Amino acid sequence: MASMSSVPRPKHITDRYKIIGFISSGTYGRVYKAKGKNGHVGEFAIKKFKPDKEGEVGYTGISQSAIREMALCTELSHPNVVHTVEIILENKCIYIVFEYAEHDLLQIIHHHSQPNRAAIPARSIKSIMYQLLHGLLYLHRNWVMHRDLKPANIMVTSKGEVKIGDLGLARLFQRPLNTLFTGDKVVVTIWYRAPELLLGARHYTPAIDLWAVGCIFAELLSLRPIFKGEEAKMDNKKSVPFQRNQMQKIAEILGLPTKDHWPLLSSMPEYAQLANLSAGNSRVASPQTLHKWYWNIVHMNKYPSDPASMTPGKEGLALLKGLLEYDPQKRLTAEQALQHPYFTDDDKPGENCFEGSGIEYPLRRVSQEDNDIRTSSLPGTKRSGLPDDSYGGRPAKRLKEA
Amino acid sequence: MAANYWESSQRKYWTFSKKGLADVRRAQESEPANKQLIATYPLPERRLLNIYFHLQLAKLAKRMSVRQQALATAQVYMRRYYTKVEIRTTNPYLVLATSLYLACKMEECPQHIRIVVGEARQLWPELISSDTSKLGECEFNLISTMNSQLIVHHPYRSFIDLQTTFSLVQEEVSLAWSAINDHFLTDLPLLHPPHVVAITAVLLAVVLKPTQGNLQSHAQSLQTAMSTIAVPPSNTAPTTAQARIQKLITWLAESSVSIEAVVDCVQELISLYDVWESFNEKQCKEQITRFVKALALDK
Ligand SMILES: Nc1ncnc2c1ncn2[C@@H]1O[C@H](COP(=O)(O)OP(=O)(O)O)[C@@H](O)[C@H]1O
Numbered sequence: 001m002a003s004m005s006s007v008p009r010p011k012h013i014t015d016r017y018k019i020i021g022f023i024s025s026g027t028y029g030r031v032y033k034a035k036g037k038n039g040h041v042g043e044f045a046i047k048k049f050k051p052d053k054e055g056e057v058g059y060t061g062i063s064q065s066a067i068r069e070m071a072l073c074t075e076l077s078h079p080n081v082v083h084t085v086e087i088i089l090e091n092k093c094i095y096i097v098f099e100y101a102e103h104d105l106l107q108i109i110h111h112h113s114q115p116n117r118a119a120i121p122a123r124s125i126k127s128i129m130y131q132l133l134h135g136l137l138y139l140h141r142n143w144v145m146h147r148d149l150k151p152a153n154i155m156v157t158s159k160g161e162v163k164i165g166d167l168g169l170a171r172l173f174q175r176p177l178n179t180l181f182t183g184d185k186v187v188v189t190i191w192y193r194a195p196e197l198l199l200g201a202r203h204y205t206p207a208i209d210l211w212a213v214g215c216i217f218a219e220l221l222s223l224r225p226i227f228k229g230e231e232a233k234m235d236n237k238k239s240v241p242f243q244r245n246q247m248q249k250i251a252e253i254l255g256l257p258t259k260d261h262w263p264l265l266s267s268m269p270e271y272a273q274l275a276n277l278s279a280g281n282s283r284v285a286s287p288q289t290l291h292k293w294y295w296n297i298v299h300m301n302k303y304p305s306d307p308a309s310m311t312p313g314k315e316g317l318a319l320l321k322g323l324l325e326y327d328p329q330k331r332l333t334a335e336q337a338l339q340h341p342y343f344t345d346d347d348k349p350g351e352n353c354f355e356g357s358g359i360e361y362p363l364r365r366v367s368q369e370d371n372d373i374r375t376s377s378l379p380g381t382k383r384s385g386l387p388d389d390s391y392g393g394r395p396a397k398r399l400k401e402a
Numbered sequence: 403m404a405a406n407y408w409e410s411s412q413r414k415y416w417t418f419s420k421k422g423l424a425d426v427r428r429a430q431e432s433e434p435a436n437k438q439l440i441a442t443y444p445l446p447e448r449r450l451l452n453i454y455f456h457l458q459l460a461k462l463a464k465r466m467s468v469r470q471q472a473l474a475t476a477q478v479y480m481r482r483y484y485t486k487v488e489i490r491t492t493n494p495y496l497v498l499a500t501s502l503y504l505a506c507k508m509e510e511c512p513q514h515i516r517i518v519v520g521e522a523r524q525l526w527p528e529l530i531s532s533d534t535s536k537l538g539e540c541e542f543n544l545i546s547t548m549n550s551q552l553i554v555h556h557p558y559r560s561f562i563d564l565q566t567t568f569s570l571v572q573e574e575v576s577l578a579w580s581a582i583n584d585h586f587l588t589d590l591p592l593l594h595p596p597h598v599v600a601i602t603a604v605l606l607a608v609v610l611k612p613t614q615g616n617l618q619s620h621a622q623s624l625q626t627a628m629s630t631i632a633v634p635p636s637n638t639a640p641t642t643a644q645a646r647i648q649k650l651i652t653w654l655a656e657s658s659v660s661i662e663a664v665v666d667c668v669q670e671l672i673s674l675y676d677v678w679e680s681f682n683e684k685q686c687k688e689q690i691t692r693f694v695k696a697l698a699l700d701k
Pocket of ligand 1: 023024025026027028029031044045047082098099100101102104152153155165166167168364
């Protein structure tokens, strides 16, 4: 029950936080590292949205994705989802204050992919996957699709807790009277984009997030994106191009999807495109198979065949296959994935993904060049007040970031 | 969240006990600055204002073909906002248009800010500024006042499930649907969980079904309906209607829904239909215009 409360006293960002430095310039704003002030203890990441058009003095309306992110952030609470401390609206700006995460998966993968470095320990990977799937299960149970899972958006705290971040593209998928068809034309950074999206599906499901989890699993093992396609650019604002190269990359490993295996395949808008995908591409015609890809990686990255704690093993492959399943209806759900023998057999996942690894990861880089959260100008936040801001910018931009 | 009302901000922060809600309002009304305003600018009682706002919102929504769900969310935003802010310190037309603008974004049917302002200007040219930044500013206040808790759970979803459980026929469905739509004019969205409202709507539809006409004309039969719940039908050979009412009563008894809550919902609706009789659109409009103009809130 709500308690008696009068109008909240406006909070001022600078009364509550001391900015330590600047972390990143995202698509919708900037992220700063901060320390609590005046008895408010801890480290925080503050995401600042500036809703105004560049140079505009007045209020122009808050973008739909900022609205979604704010609403979801206040509503959601789970140990494997980045915790939102508070949201402050002040001076035409929106500040979302998150708990601070020292690492993220992109950074961890980078660290291991330096020459002469060993692969990510199998136990760490298992713990990461387990926590990631728990966070995702929570989101899906609450009818939230993330839609933009990728290593850069998966945060890891210094205590080895994995937390799903960046709900900027997340959406509720059970708003009655509403299809997911309207609005967003492009979702999910291309390398992690599910085949049904590539084939133009209109009513997509939470299964798209599990495809992305499969891609992330593969990347944790191999230290590079498994399907590293080149994005076909949008030529005009009306039509979204078929992501031919991305689909090819997938088919080079998994082979082309078939109607036998994926009954609804032929009803996909871009189905016809599949027919000529193997033209001039012998690798699509005779794909590597996930089996070969996997054992090759296990071998190259020197995972031993025993003991269970040291290797992702054959259950790792089985889980990967279940996630990188073409037919979204057959793909594992978050719940099913968590029941997979990979997690339930011999070596159970730990709660701290760094446990026993002894690896020191570099701290998140914080720059000092822009320390004034109140005044800084914001490149890359031009879109605002549009009915839907899902067009353009984001995926392409993210591709560059990755 | 849709699946988890129990963990939602709606339940935690926006569902009040009757006393709690009355206290919040009393505290607001007794603030010195507000006391003066309230004395100077009398307004019709809250439900009549709600009816008026609803009619205005519906007009605006219709011009932009906004769906019912967004309209419902906008109504809840207004209700929440005015538990924290004295209405006479705001331009209700601006709050109304902004609520709808924000609700449309939340319910995935966004409208451009210029369209909303343009349409609002068509409806209330004298009362709302053509400056879109006013609406943008109001949006900021609205979100801030609601602590960014923008996800609203409505009875529609539970109702869709119940509709199947009790095999409602078309006329019952529309009767229940209008009961749900009407509950937004009362304090019920701030007092009861959406599924309680949904089951109330089903109950009303099943009990009242044989008669014709709309709910307003049914205040009397509603009273009868309530006595039906209190005293289950005797062993005389039950008609199909009675059998269904029986099923509902059994269902209610087995559910965790409290009968008192359902009774309370029915009472609120009855008294809504009672005050509706005295609704005078012109008077509402004049009284609102008076303080908006006098305090230059439309600027
Ligand atoms: N909780 C956090 N702790 C530390 N750094 C964070 C946190 N959240 C985001 N960041 C950093 O800011 C970057 C951008 O954040 P993100 O939420 O992905 O914004 P955008 O949607 O603008 O890309 C992330 O890639 C990460 O480097």
